Amino acid sequence: MTLRRVNVVILVLLAVAFLIIVQRNLLNFSDFLHSEHPDAGAVLPFESELSPDLRLELVRKGEEIPVLITAAEERLGAVVAAMNSIYQNSKANVVFTIVTLNDTVDHLKMWLSRTKLKNIKYKIVIFKTELLDGKITKDPQSFETAKPLTFARFYLPAYIPEAEKAIYLDDDIIVQGDIQELYETNLKPGHAAAFSDDCDSASAKGIIRGAGNQNNYIGFLDFKKEAIKKLGMRANTCSFNPGVILANLTEWKNQNITRQLEQWMELNTLEDLYSKTLAESIITPPLLIVFYKRHSTIDPMWHVRHLGATGAGKRYSPQFIKAAKLLHWNGHYKPWGRTSSFSDVWDKWFIPDPTGKFNPVRRHAGDN
Numbered sequence: 001m002t003l004r005r006v007n008v009v010i011l012v013l014l015a016v017a018f019l020i021i022v023q024r025n026l027l028n029f030s031d032f033l034h035s036e037h038p039d040a041g042a043v044l045p046f047e048s049e050l051s052p053d054l055r056l057e058l059v060r061k062g063e064e065i066p067v068l069i070t071a072a073e074e075r076l077g078a079v080v081a082a083m084n085s086i087y088q089n090s091k092a093n094v095v096f097t098i099v100t101l102n103d104t105v106d107h108l109k110m111w112l113s114r115t116k117l118k119n120i121k122y123k124i125v126i127f128k129t130e131l132l133d134g135k136i137t138k139d140p141q142s143f144e145t146a147k148p149l150t151f152a153r154f155y156l157p158a159y160i161p162e163a164e165k166a167i168y169l170d171d172d173i174i175v176q177g178d179i180q181e182l183y184e185t186n187l188k189p190g191h192a193a194a195f196s197d198d199c200d201s202a203s204a205k206g207i208i209r210g211a212g213n214q215n216n217y218i219g220f221l222d223f224k225k226e227a228i229k230k231l232g233m234r235a236n237t238c239s240f241n242p243g244v245i246l247a248n249l250t251e252w253k254n255q256n257i258t259r260q261l262e263q264w265m266e267l268n269t270l271e272d273l274y275s276k277t278l279a280e281s282i283i284t285p286p287l288l289i290v291f292y293k294r295h296s297t298i299d300p301m302w303h304v305r306h307l308g309a310t311g312a313g314k315r316y317s318p319q320f321i322k323a324a325k326l327l328h329w330n331g332h333y334k335p336w337g338r339t340s341s342f343s344d345v346w347d348k349w350f351i352p353d354p355t356g357k358f359n360p361v362r363r364h365a366g367d368n
């Protein structure tokens with residue numbers, strides 16, 4: 001008799017517990033249904049769609065951290081790994097703006113929606129290559145003619161008009177720290193951007209000498225040209241690497257930074273202002289001019305670079321690489337290629353392409 005009563009009590013308790021759990025879940029679910037997701041997954045300039053199976057799991061709240069990144073078809077695995085590393089290493093409300101070309105949109109959307117990246121917030125914008133007409137020489141051999149997306153960073157406020165502060169990242173990076181920390185870096189009053197300087201960074205030690213002097217202004221600009229001389233800049237000033245940018249978009253707009261950059265690009269097509277030994281991209285020289293002594297600095301550990309250079313594997317210890325907040329494989333040897341250093345670090349964040357089109361080249365991949 002007492003035993004049966006105990007059983008009944010237990011049953012009732014279990015039922016109550018069950019109901020509480022169900023109700024909590026239902027409440028949460030209706031919260032979810034009623035909450036708004038203004039920017040989540042908005043796709044421009046096409047449809048603004050929310051897949052029905054999305055976002056049941058977690059909706060990140062709080063201040064939005066806008067991150068601009070580009071997606072080039074032939075290295076789409078890069079942007080996917082970069083975004084995954086940023087997202088997994090932070091609880092912040094990161095909102096990606098992915099700048100790409102028309103032909104890549106479908107592939108990119110498939111990769112994002114069919115993998116564990118389906119919960120991230122992003123919008124896709126198409127880069128209008130006409131923007132570059134008259135600003136770069138249309139040399140079919142030229143590296144940049146083929147890579148118009150590298151100029152997207154010049155147009156930051158146009159892509160993220162609503163934000164005051166934003167981050168730009170190259171696609172050949174992996175973030176190991178909490179992106180919120182980078183975002184909270186202070187910009188000095190009157191500065192439109194912060195970069196990591198080439199001389200005082202941990203990455204600068206033992207910089208590749210053979211590739212020209214790429215850690216000061218003379219490595220990027222032709223100081224014999226009148227237009228450069230007139231600026232009165234010191235040729236031995238440290239350059240900076242624009243693969244990681246933290247920007248104050250209000251200042252950027254106030255100072256017409258985009259227009260200034262465009263004007264230097266236009267002038268360069270006429271007067272050839274960039275250094276003859278320019279080893280890296282033609283993105284850097286206009287930025288060096290416009291931000292000469294007018295930029296803030298980013299913590300060197302937030303931009304550990306030259307991982308794509310020859311001998312990078314010898315320059316950095318595994319402990320240092322582990323401690324770095326952001327790794328950048330600038331240089332020839334990309335981590336999805338055959339002979340890169342530290343590609344094992346990159347592999348941890350890579351998500352295989354559901355369409356099978358992109359595959360990292362790996363030595364032990366089976367096919368010799």
Ligand SMILES: *[C@@H]1O[C@H](CO)[C@@H](O)[C@H](O)[C@H]1NC(C)=O
Nearest residue numbers: 021024025026027028029057
């Ligand atoms: C429901 O929401 C509450 C409070 O927001 C939270 O503590 C709980 O973990 C949520 N339950 C589920 C199943 O998400």
Ligand SMILES: *[C@@H]1O[C@H](CO)[C@@H](O)[C@H](O)[C@H]1NC(C)=O
Nearest residue numbers: 046101102103104105106126
């Ligand atoms: C890409 O551009 C072409 C020509 O401009 C257009 O016909 C096509 O619809 C575009 N594709 C997408 C996915 O927008």
Ligand SMILES: *[C@@H]1O[C@H](CO)[C@@H](O)[C@H](O)[C@H]1NC(C)=O
Nearest residue numbers: 164165187189190248250251
């Ligand atoms: C950005 O610049 C504007 C204008 O100078 C300034 O008022 C604002 O405080 C700056 N914001 C940040 C986050 O640095």
Ligand SMILES: *[C@@H]1O[C@H](CO)[C@@H](O)[C@H](O)[C@H]1NC(C)=O
Nearest residue numbers: 252253254255256257259260
């Ligand atoms: C920026 O451009 C606007 C409109 O072209 C102009 O009125 C303003 O003076 C410019 N500001 C600077 C700092 O050059």
